[in-house]
Amino acid sequence: MRYKFLFSIFVFFFISVFIALGSWQIIRLNWKLELINQIKTSLKDDPVSLKSSNEKNYLRIKTNGSIDFEKQIYLYNLNEKGKPGFEVINPLKIGNKNYLLNRGWIPFNKKGNDIINIVDENNIIGILKIQIKANRFKPKNDLSNNYWFTLNREDTFKFTGKKFSPYVIYLSGNNELPKPKLITANISNNHKKYAMTWFSLAISIFLLYLYFRKKNY
Template identity: 85%
Template sequence: MRYKFLFSIFVFFFISVFISLGSWQIVRLNWKLDLINQIETSLKNNPVNLTTSTQKNYLRIKTNGSINFEKQIYLYNLNEKGKPGFEVVSPIKIGNKDYLLNRGWVPFDKKDNKILNVFDENNITGILKKQIKPNRFKPKNDLLNNYWFTLDRDDIFKFTGKKFSPYVIYLSGNNELPKPKLITANISNNHKKYAMTWFSLAISIFLLYLYFRKKNY
């Protein structure tokens, strides 16, 4: 009898854990849907002046500044077709603040090409994105050869001697090269699938419990 009681406690403990995990995924799902809606709304808005607006993720902005082409960063990445190359990330002074301007993707053979320095600094339209922590599993940046895998802030300071805003400006437009990165609200949202998995496990265990209980009582 005691064995059956302990077994029931054990089963219901795991059922409650799985239900809790599923409920948490529902909370995360609602949060993610709200975030996607905010991003989509922000991306549809007209660009606002960077220096007079409250900065936030996915804010469409317009501005002007002064780019330091000598300290341009070449960040390894793939383009939308999966071809390897570099994203051209330019330090830019806007007002009294320093930003990183991601101007877009170029193939390897365009690295350090002076044609990339032909750019209208007085008419910049883009999208703000808060810089995330670099993936620690990526290779280390080669500062000597200006070959980057992450925008590590310590490395950026060593390379440029400056500290930058936590927001990176992603240039908008239809330029051929550098080809601006397309920023969308298409972010990972698997919380519904995870919730269904946890709830299914809880139901399955409960049904198995009822089966064995009926069989052994």
């Protein structure tokens, strides 16, 4: 009897854990759906003046400033078709504040070409995005050859001598080179699948428990 009692406790403990994990994923699902809706709404809004607005993720902005082409950063990345190249990123001074301006993607053979540096500094329209943490598994940046794999904040300071806002400005427009990065609300959202997995495990264990209980009683 004691063995059966302990076994029941063991089974219901794991069932409770799986139900709790599934419930947490439902909470995360609702949070993610609300976030996606907020992003979609923000991306549809007209651009607002950066200088007179509170910075937030996915805010569409318009501004003007001084672009530093001398400290232009070439960040390795793939374009929308999976072709390797660089994202062109510049220090941008707006008032007393420094930002990183992501102007878009170029093929490798356009690195250093003056044709990619035609931009209207007085009419900058883009989208703010919080800078994500550098991926530790990517190769180290080669600062001497200006070949980057991550926007490591320590490296950007070493390279430019400046500290930047935690928000990167992604330039909007129809330019061919650099080709501005398309910012969308397509955020990974697998929480429903995860919730179903945890709930299914809980149900499966409970049914197996009932089967063995009926068989042994």
